[in-house]
Amino acid sequence: MPQELLDGRSSDPALMGWMKGNPPPPERRIVPSRADHMRFPMIRWSYSNMRQFLPTVRIAASGKGSPLPRATRADVAEVRFVPTGQADPIRFEESLVEGFTDGIMVVHRGEVVFERWFGVTGPETRHIAFSVTKSFVGTIARLLIDEGRLDPSNSVSSILPELAQSGYGNATVAHVLDMTTALDFSEDYGDPSSGIGAYSAALGLTPRPEGYAGPRDLCSFLAGIRGDGSAHGAKFTYRTINTEVLAWIIARVEDKPFATVLSERIWQPCGMLGDGDLIVDEIGTPFAGGGLNLRLEDLAKFGEAIRTGKLPQGAIDAIRGGGDPAKFDPVRYPQLGGWSYGSQWWHSHNRNGAFSARGIHGQTLWIDPAAEMVVARFASHPTAANGANDPWSLPAWAALAAHLKP
Amino acid sequence: MPQELLDGRSSDPALMGWMKGNPPPPERRIVPSRADHMRFPMIRWSYSNMRQFLPTVRIAASGKGSPLPRATRADVAEVRFVPTGQADPIRFEESLVEGFTDGIMVVHRGEVVFERWFGVTGPETRHIAFSVTKSFVGTIARLLIDEGRLDPSNSVSSILPELAQSGYGNATVAHVLDMTTALDFSEDYGDPSSGIGAYSAALGLTPRPEGYAGPRDLCSFLAGIRGDGSAHGAKFTYRTINTEVLAWIIARVEDKPFATVLSERIWQPCGMLGDGDLIVDEIGTPFAGGGLNLRLEDLAKFGEAIRTGKLPQGAIDAIRGGGDPAKFDPVRYPQLGGWSYGSQWWHSHNRNGAFSARGIHGQTLWIDPAAEMVVARFASHPTAANGANDPWSLPAWAALAAHLKP
The missing domain is CATH 3.40.710.10 (DD-peptidase/beta-lactamase superfamily)
Structure with a gap:
């Protein structure tokens, strides 16, 4: 599929199999010397794994942090809104894949x-x-x-x-x-x-x-x-x-x-x-x-x-x-x-x-x-x-x- | 001082000031494209900071590990031994700097x-x-x-x-x-x-x-x-x-x-x-x-x-x-x-x-x-x-x- 036609669903990096395998097959490798890590659709994988491509330093956590409490509300997924310039409303949850979301927390x-x-x-x-x-x-x-x-x-x-x-x-x-x-x-x-x-x-x-x-x-x-x-x-x-x-x-x-x-x-x-x-x-x-x-x-x-x-x-x-x-x-x-x-x-x-x-x-x-x-x-x-x-x-x-x- | 004359004490990386300053002065930089990170005496700093020079992946800890209990014994520092091929004994603690030690735990x-x-x-x-x-x-x-x-x-x-x-x-x-x-x-x-x-x-x-x-x-x-x-x-x-x-x-x-x-x-x-x-x-x-x-x-x-x-x-x-x-x-x-x-x-x-x-x-x-x-x-x-x-x-x-x- 031409890359410009990939949408949020078809570009799912797990689905595309980027960097999968030991080693990954050549056509599924993301190689930093080719700048692959900064190009779509490879960014769907690389943006979750940047230290593997570039030198980094550690920002030290104290080790004493606690998670935010969870109080899941099913109604949030159902919130509807009309995207700017569109005629029809869309469900919030549905909009996430459309927006190439990798993770979201409300x-x-x-x-x-x-x-x-x-x-x-x-x-x-x-x-x-x-x-x-x-x-x-x-x-x-x-x-x-x-x-x-x-x-x-x-x-x-x-x-x-x-x-x-x-x-x-x-x-x-x-x-x-x-x-x-x-x-x-x-x-x-x-x-x-x-x-x-x-x-x-x-x-x-x-x-x-x-x-x-x-x-x-x-x-x-x-x-x-x-x-x-x-x-x-x-x-x-x-x-x-x-x-x-x-x-x-x-x-x-x-x-x-x-x-x-x-x-x-x-x-x-x-x-x-x-x-x-x-x-x-x-x-x-x-x-x-x-x-x-x-x-x-x-x-x-x-x-x-x-x-x-x-x-x-x-x-x-x-x-x-x-x-x-x-x-x-x-x-x-x-x-x-x-x-x-x-x-x-x-x-x-x-x-x-x-x-x-x-x-x-x-x-x-x-x-x-x-x-x-x-x-x-x-x-x-x-x-x-x-x-x-x-x-x-x-x-x-x-x-x-x-x-x-x- | 010629680098080959640096001993464990004079090559102390804090003393030498490697990478100190924001940014470090040119003569105190460790630059990976020059392979500095693999050359003495720069290794005294770089070996404690390798992810800053090279791509890495994370080995995930569980977050539930506890430190080893401490029961410090002053006598351990005083243990003496004769290095192979030497005539005179040396105190254990003294041997550490001689050996370019960065950290040790008994x-x-x-x-x-x-x-x-x-x-x-x-x-x-x-x-x-x-x-x-x-x-x-x-x-x-x-x-x-x-x-x-x-x-x-x-x-x-x-x-x-x-x-x-x-x-x-x-x-x-x-x-x-x-x-x-x-x-x-x-x-x-x-x-x-x-x-x-x-x-x-x-x-x-x-x-x-x-x-x-x-x-x-x-x-x-x-x-x-x-x-x-x-x-x-x-x-x-x-x-x-x-x-x-x-x-x-x-x-x-x-x-x-x-x-x-x-x-x-x-x-x-x-x-x-x-x-x-x-x-x-x-x-x-x-x-x-x-x-x-x-x-x-x-x-x-x-x-x-x-x-x-x-x-x-x-x-x-x-x-x-x-x-x-x-x-x-x-x-x-x-x-x-x-x-x-x-x-x-x-x-x-x-x-x-x-x-x-x-x-x-x-x-x-x-x-x-x-x-x-x-x-x-x-x-x-x-x-x-x-x-x-x-x-x-x-x-x-x-x-x-x-x-x-x-």
């Missing part, structure tokens, strides 16, 4: 009311979170700001002199945190010549081309970023490199590897059930913009910790304040009208005050304070950009919230 | 009586075990033989038809298990043109040379191994590739990835404290001959499980039976007179019936049944071959056993 008032697993993904799987990782980084930055260890008005170059000559030279921590830097760097996942392609080669996420002479670590790459000539702070532009700079700032301020800070500041306080895997470059720099792999329930636990104030309230309040909707780009995000980006989180500013962490290919952490609901979802959608699955997922979260809200 | 009657950590290695560190891994593989083979799931008299090719045309074509499982295969493959860690160099390139443990056109996975490499013209079974010759074949046999017989079998058969029954990291090649084949990274206490727990019969007794008895000393090579192992190799374990056949798992650069699991003692040690000795540290370690284990034996 938590209401701290209890897991709905949970489904697909393909090769299960409770112990460490699935890649992609840019959901950014919201972990932003949350740590907010914790440090709340403690007075980091000043958002400080210049990046006062903390990282290595970036003084780069486009970050005259940016502040706040510009980086809210992604309002003005840089000559494009992030188009469909364009191999975009900045994100060069970034991926520096990081080693994808194989480097023959004769590659570019940077071989993230810090060198970041030092080469130029400004776009305009002033920082005017508008939000989504650029993963901002998160790399933010994680670098955090490591420098704390004088510890970012992985250690992530364990101390998030993993242990949240009582995560298992270690996480964080992808690193050749010299151990974390892929903080998208390289976290974790258990789905641990993602849900992170959402619950934010929702219930298990992390310090000052930091949570600052996160929940959101970004400035006036700086948001309505042309680039037609489905996210009225939203903002702040503290590395996406804010809907809807009536329920819902905000979310979003990663390519459908990774989601959706926190709806009014509905007392958290949704954690891993997916391996064939299209990287979330515009492809938002028509299904955003109405789904809204319908779930309406159903569960008291 | 367990007597199930209690940890002595424990020391050095450099960057600590209780949660997953340190590479190198060929100590082989004894895990051999133990699993013995478990399967004990259950009748694997017949040692069966031919390798009846289980792995892929190897029918190789030098393994007419070998049996027993030949592989006891390493009495007759193959055209040399394992000299000092010679880059030896078979072990080609093996390392196929595995991806070290960077492949420019224009490399050889095998890119272990199974393809193994299929290319030729016999040496003599008959299998006549003598013991240490070859890591035998363990790779054995792990492949285990995966095929169990129809599961080797990592899953290792978790089910060893990690969970032994109540390991933490997950292990197993290095894999480009298509996920485990580096079963030496790629296990685990906590030192989990290595000690494995030893205790073997010593106390926590694993099935039939398998343990078969392991403890040892190999045939008449097939051992006294010329190659002048310090191991009277020993044998059997079931992927090294057997001293001394009065205490001590046997051990041994890995390059000083990795050791020493089990002394009569002294009711287990010693687990991780090290990063500059010389790969254990002949370099045996003059210190073998008399040390003997002195400890004499001291602790009732």
Whole structure:
């Protein structure tokens, strides 16, 4: 079957038999030197097994975390919603396979009311979170700001002199945190010549081309970023490199590897059930913009910790304040009208005050304070950009919230 | 200081500052594409952090393991012994730095009586075990033989038809298990043109040379191994590739990835404290001959499980039976007179019936049944071959056993 015709059901990685057998037959192998691990439909398997393809470091759990209580509700599967641009409603459960979901957990008032697993993904799987990782980084930055260890008005170059000559030279921590830097760097996942392609080669996420002479670590790459000539702070532009700079700032301020800070500041306080895997470059720099792999329930636990104030309230309040909707780009995000980006989180500013962490290919952490609901979802959608699955997922979260809200 | 003059103290990786800083300064980086992670003195850091350099899979712990009880005895540090070929005795504790020890644990009657950590290695560190891994593989083979799931008299090719045309074509499982295969493959860690160099390139443990056109996975490499013209079974010759074949046999017989079998058969029954990291090649084949990274206490727990019969007794008895000393090579192992190799374990056949798992650069699991003692040690000795540290370690284990034996 031509790959472009594979849907959520026919691309099931267990069904397709990726990496099955000892060794797997040649036609079922996912080979990182061919970049198979980043191509559909192989991503349906690889996104649940990234440490097998790339170097990683351990994000240490305390070993004392407990599972979220279960209170399964059969009615959740039956919630119906109309996908954006469609005429007919669809059952929530039915929408999951359509959306190339690998695992999903709906938590209401701290209890897991709905949970489904697909393909090769299960409770112990460490699935890649992609840019959901950014919201972990932003949350740590907010914790440090709340403690007075980091000043958002400080210049990046006062903390990282290595970036003084780069486009970050005259940016502040706040510009980086809210992604309002003005840089000559494009992030188009469909364009191999975009900045994100060069970034991926520096990081080693994808194989480097023959004769590659570019940077071989993230810090060198970041030092080469130029400004776009305009002033920082005017508008939000989504650029993963901002998160790399933010994680670098955090490591420098704390004088510890970012992985250690992530364990101390998030993993242990949240009582995560298992270690996480964080992808690193050749010299151990974390892929903080998208390289976290974790258990789905641990993602849900992170959402619950934010929702219930298990992390310090000052930091949570600052996160929940959101970004400035006036700086948001309505042309680039037609489905996210009225939203903002702040503290590395996406804010809907809807009536329920819902905000979310979003990663390519459908990774989601959706926190709806009014509905007392958290949704954690891993997916391996064939299209990287979330515009492809938002028509299904955003109405789904809204319908779930309406159903569960008291 | 010239690297060849660095001793156990001056090569301390924390002191040398390897990978310290965010990012580490260029002169303190360990870069896998330069093979730094396999060169002294960088190995003093890298051997405690291998997953950061290489792809790995998780060996899942149950999460229910408990630490060994502690009963620290100050007298153990004071045990004295005379290193082979030396005139003067040395204190046990003093010998540890001399031996480039990273961590050591002495367990007597199930209690940890002595424990020391050095450099960057600590209780949660997953340190590479190198060929100590082989004894895990051999133990699993013995478990399967004990259950009748694997017949040692069966031919390798009846289980792995892929190897029918190789030098393994007419070998049996027993030949592989006891390493009495007759193959055209040399394992000299000092010679880059030896078979072990080609093996390392196929595995991806070290960077492949420019224009490399050889095998890119272990199974393809193994299929290319030729016999040496003599008959299998006549003598013991240490070859890591035998363990790779054995792990492949285990995966095929169990129809599961080797990592899953290792978790089910060893990690969970032994109540390991933490997950292990197993290095894999480009298509996920485990580096079963030496790629296990685990906590030192989990290595000690494995030893205790073997010593106390926590694993099935039939398998343990078969392991403890040892190999045939008449097939051992006294010329190659002048310090191991009277020993044998059997079931992927090294057997001293001394009065205490001590046997051990041994890995390059000083990795050791020493089990002394009569002294009711287990010693687990991780090290990063500059010389790969254990002949370099045996003059210190073998008399040390003997002195400890004499001291602790009732």
